Amino acid sequence: MLKATAAASIFLALLFFFLPYSARTGLSCPTPRVDLGRDQHQQHSNTDHDRNNGKNVIPNQVHFVYILPDSSSNNTTTRDFSFEFSHFLSIYAAWHHWRPRTIYLHTNVAANGPEVARARNGTVGKWNHYIFTLFGTSLAINTVPVPTHAANGKPLQNMEHKSDFVRVKAVHDMGGVYIDWDVHALRDIRPLRESGFRAIGGRQLGGQINSGTFMAQPRAKMVRLWMEQMHEAYNGGWTTHSNEVITRVGQRLGREPGEMLILEREAFAPGSWRDEDTDDLFRVHDDTPSNLPGNYTEGMALPAHDEDFETRWAHPERFRDWERDWSHTYMLHAFTPTRWKHEVDGFEHITPRYVLARQSNFARAVYPVAKILYDKGLIRVGDSHTGF
Ligand SMILES: *[C@@H]1O[C@H](CO)[C@@H](O)[C@H](O)[C@H]1NC(C)=O
Ligand SMILES: *[C@@H]1O[C@H](CO)[C@@H](O)[C@H](O)[C@H]1NC(C)=O
Ligand SMILES: *[C@@H]1O[C@H](CO)[C@@H](O)[C@H](O)[C@H]1NC(C)=O
Ligand SMILES: *[C@@H]1O[C@H](CO)[C@@H](O)[C@H](O)[C@H]1NC(C)=O
Secondary structure, X not given: OXXXXXXXXXXXXXXXHHOOHHHHHHHHOOOOOOOOOOOOOOOOHHHHHHHHOOOOOOOOEEEEEEOOOOOOOOOOOOOOOOOOHHHHHHHHHHHHHHOOOEEEEEEOOOOOOHHHHHHHOOOOOHHHHHHHHOOHHHEXXXXXXXXXXXXXXXXXXXXXXXXXXXXXXXXXXXXXXEEOOOEEEOOOOHHHHOOOOOEEEEEOOOOOEEEEEEEEOOOOHHHHHHHHHHHHHOOOOOOOOOHHHHHHHHHHHHHOOXXXXXXXXXXXXXXXXXXXXXXXXHOOOOOOOOOOOOOOOOOOOOOOOOOOOOHHHHOHHHXXXXXXXXXXXXXEEOOOOHHHOOOOOOOOOOOHHHHHHOOOHHHHHHHHHHHHHHHOOOOOOOOOOOOO
């Protein structure tokens, strides 16, 4: 009996070993993950605990926050999630590069409520449908009460500020990585999460630490102090309770071993909200040929544009003078130009066509992930930014 069992398990182990990778994940993971076709660097999320005994590691989970506006009880108009292509690209890049064990979506509607149902079943467009269906049970919808006032009694003035309070509490309580919806993962951040630092942030233009990208272990001192002090600091100013507090607390904690690592601006927020920076990021360079050939037909194979380590030095002629090297950027915080109604040459919306054409710095940064989506048939060049 024992021998038979042992033989059977050896057989199963061998079988498992020799199965193609996609079949293996199908066996070991009840909800197939969407892009497990890659050959390296996958499935590391569940090993955090084993390798590090659960200590000194920022957990591999990502937090997103999306607060829907309140609908009064006699307002029959429906409120809905309104994610666009760029938001889908953001969440998918985090999924692809980081392999998080859970993606938390902190929101003010119920997971089984009509808003989520409409997003899921495609009523509010393709991108909402993907965000709510593609990640299977790895997407956890966490319904949170939305704060209305800071502890100092001041009413929170807008959605962004409410989100600020929700995000800090989420990372404080659970640990993990927080990113805004306009942040695009360009590579894995596992080496950062496992560096031993209990909290990590990055500078932005002007030197403050940006509150749109940060990560921490649960109850790390940095997020605890930030969570406490933001309630006192809140005065309705755009970043008084956010960037200003994380900067003050984060810098002060440099003196306490392992509490806070502050990365340079290029790491998370190489651009900025200034016109020249949004131009630099989003401008369409018509003098550079589109990656989509003139005889393009939907579904046609597109080139990969992989870049070797040496290429920039060995073949400088292959690069445009406007083209940035994103090698030292882990996440690209792509501050939108539209918030201040600034118009960027040739740019209207982040659409599949805009990204796949590869005629801007933004497009070139996110192209590898967009190409994966394109190759899977999930995006089409003709898709709109709204998904309708
Ligand atoms: C219903 O709407 C009206 C006007 O839009 C408003 O005055 C009233 O307070 C609302 N009632 C409730 C119960 O929300
Ligand atoms: C009803 O709710 C919708 C969605 O939140 C909002 O756009 C609209 O202005 C509201 N209408 C009234 C009369 O409050
Ligand atoms: C989508 O879900 C909503 C809310 O449950 C429902 O009212 C609607 O009929 C559904 N639409 C489709 C196409 O299934
Ligand atoms: C598209 O045009 C290129 C030359 O510009 C040509 O090499 C290629 O075969 C054409 N593809 C199709 C599908 O017509």
